[in-house]
Amino acid sequence: NERMNGRELDGMTFFELLLLEVQILDGMNSLQDQMARPRLEEIARQRKEESISLSVSAEQERCSLDIVKDDHHIS
Structure with missing residues (x-):
């Protein structure tokens, strides 16, 4: 996907950029979870x-x- 490579960001709408940001943040969170899970x-x-x-x-x-x-009771 060219957008994920950052080559067509200029042609994207604000909404598309927000959606891309959400996808990137979601991917980063998933990666952090995967990295933290073993620890x-x-x-x-x-x-x-x-x-x-x-x-x-x-x-x-x-x-x-x-x-x-028990020893004290026996004595």
């Missing part, structure tokens, strides 16, 4: 792993406290 997925994965790790640590701590509590 956002990595961040989500890391947060999920951290959440699981914190859950396991909390469960281990709770079990440890239960053992200490």
Whole structure:
């Protein structure tokens, strides 16, 4: 498309230029989304792993406290 190459911009109406601008901005937004997606997925994965790790640590701590509590009841 010659208009996308900028060679026929002089012959375009104001409305056509606005439409072209919207198409360009839409394309740029799509590109930004594509570029950001892998990083956002990595961040989500890391947060999920951290959440699981914190859950396991909390469960281990709770079990440890239960053992200490049971030891005090036995004595």
